[in-house]
Amino acid sequence: ALVQFDRLIEVDVISDASPKSLFDALSREKYDVLHLACHGDEDGRLVLEDRAGLVTAVDPDEFARMVSDRVRFVFVSACYGEKAVARLSGEKFAIIAADGAYPIETGAVTVFAREFYRNLFSGEIFGDAVSRARDALYWDSTFGHRVFPDLVGKEPPPYKRFLSFGDTATRLSSPVEGKVLVRHVPDRSFQRYLGDDPAVGCAPLQLVVSR
Numbered sequence: 001a002l003v004q005f006d007r008l009i010e011v012d013v014i015s016d017a018s019p020k021s022l023f024d025a026l027s028r029e030k031y032d033v034l035h036l037a038c039h040g041d042e043d044g045r046l047v048l049e050d051r052a053g054l055v056t057a058v059d060p061d062e063f064a065r066m067v068s069d070r071v072r073f074v075f076v077s078a079c080y081g082e083k084a085v086a087r088l089s090g091e092k093f094a095i096i097a098a099d100g101a102y103p104i105e106t107g108a109v110t111v112f113a114r115e116f117y118r119n120l121f122s123g124e125i126f127g128d129a130v131s132r133a134r135d136a137l138y139w140d141s142t143f144g145h146r147v148f149p150d151l152v153g154k155e156p157p158p159y160k161r162f163l164s165f166g167d168t169a170t171r172l173s174s175p176v177e178g179k180v181l182v183r184h185v186p187d188r189s190f191q192r193y194l195g196d197d198p199a200v201g202c203a204p205l206q207l208v209v210s211r
Helices: 019-028 060-067 106-120 126-138 188-194
Strands: 008-013 033-037 046-049 055-058 073-077 094-098 162-166 177-185 205-210
Touching: 019 060, 033 106, 055 060, 073 106, 106 126, 126 162
Parallel strands: 008 177, 033 073, 073 094
Antiparallel strands: 033 205, 046 055, 094 162, 177 205
16 A cells, blocks of 8 residues: 555455546546556557557547546656646646656655655645655655756656646545545556567556545
């Protein structure tokens, strides 16, 4: 788990992480937070699987249509995540996206997400939760600024990789209860998408929707 809370969190598991499954889940329930950790390409397409286990890519327009009016907070942890959320209205959403072409260490994402959700589910406004998560990653002994300094001409350090957009003053309507939907997808699907590139090493896809 990213973080544990002394609050009621209900967990649902879906049978696949296809675009249809995600849309159906968001249509059945009223969720506050969508957390999507997956692969992304330079055109801002999020790489998921269909029901047959084959790769299917969701472009920014499709993603915006999928989540529109169905969720308030969106967290996309994917390469080129800032392109994937480009069609979401900043007035309707509070958005975090990992930027650029460089993969982020899974551990760094966990440090950021743990602190972000700890603050968000404790009633902090979105902007403060993001700031505290960045600070936690900045000072982290494994992924912080001493290990990954901010150097000109080099890839940005992890604490600078999470961009936020939209309504920074919004918060959860009720931080007391929660509902989570989670699904893991094997990494082999993305390998089929890219071909046999030995340089590609990404973590498995993970879908988390919480309410």
